[in-house]
Amino acid sequence: MSLKYAVLAALLEGEASGYELSKVFDVSLANFWAATPQQLYRELERLAQDGLIEAREVRQERRPDKRMFTLTEAGRQDLRAFAVTPPRRPTAIRDELLIKIQAMDGADFEATRALVEEREAWSRGKLARYERVRERLLAGRSEEEYLREADRIGPYLTLMGGIAFEEENLRWCARVLTILTQRAPLG
Numbered sequence: 001m002s003l004k005y006a007v008l009a010a011l012l013e014g015e016a017s018g019y020e021l022s023k024v025f026d027v028s029l030a031n032f033w034a035a036t037p038q039q040l041y042r043e044l045e046r047l048a049q050d051g052l053i054e055a056r057e058v059r060q061e062r063r064p065d066k067r068m069f070t071l072t073e074a075g076r077q078d079l080r081a082f083a084v085t086p087p088r089r090p091t092a093i094r095d096e097l098l099i100k101i102q103a104m105d106g107a108d109f110e111a112t113r114a115l116v117e118e119r120e121a122w123s124r125g126k127l128a129r130y131e132r133v134r135e136r137l138l139a140g141r142s143e144e145e146y147l148r149e150a151d152r153i154g155p156y157l158t159l160m161g162g163i164a165f166e167e168e169n170l171r172w173c174a175r176v177l178t179i180l181t182q183r184a185p186l187g
Contacts, residue, residue, distance in 0.1 A: 003043045004052075006033045008071060008079040011053060012152065015070045018044055028133060028155055032162060044069055052078055101176070113180050120173035127166040134159055 010016070010024045021044070022037045029035075035043075044067075047053045052075035055067045071079070097119055104112045137156055138146050147153055 003033070003035055003039060004047065005079060005082050006035065007040065007043050007047060008052065008075050008082075009154070011069060011071045011075070012079070013155075015068050017058075017066045017068055019066070021069070028159065032158055047075070051075075109180055109184050113177065116173050116176050116180070120170060120177070123166045123169040123173065127163065127170070130159060130163045130166065134163070 006025075006029055007021065010021055010029060013024070016024065018037070018041050022035075022040055025033070025035050025040060044053065044055070048055045048069070052072060053069045054072055055069050058066050058068055060066060097115060100115060101112065134156075137150075137159070141149070146156060150156065
């Protein structure tokens with residue numbers, strides 16, 4: 001998949017500036033698709049050139065002007081076609097920490113423990129952010145009410161995937177730390 005479709009999907013929420021989209025990527029899409037602000041701005045330019053989004057200038061006092069982006073009908077059609085096309089390949093895990101764990105035998109157990117504890121803290125932080133997003137989306141409704149009444153449920157469903165992913169990361173980290181404690185060299 002390309003960044004193109006992540007941007008088009010983010011614009012389903014409505015008109016947004018590049019800065020606002022980068023915040024959407026940080027909060028809502030980060031659980032499944034990462035992009036730097038530079039990548040995002042380059043992609044917005046390409047999408048505008050391809051006629052999949054429109055850009056308009058907004059004059060601001062005491063701030064630089066900003067560009068606001070919206071989906072065009074061509075962008076909506078392209079996104080609809082993408083949404084029903086099977087993925088090219090199943091998801092593959094590419095995680096540098098897993099390579100380090102694979103190679104840890106004979107290495108410094110404490111250094112490995114620190115790496116896993118760092119991942120655990122990172123996952124806790126992401127999970128806390130996702131829970132805040134969840135509460136904002138639900139806005140006092142139960143999950144069942146939200147899923148029955150909301151105009152769009154895609155963002156919530158992907159958020160559920162991100163929450164499950166980080167919860168599993170935390171379970172894995174706890175298990176690895178337990179094993180490292182049990183196997184730690186005496187000394």
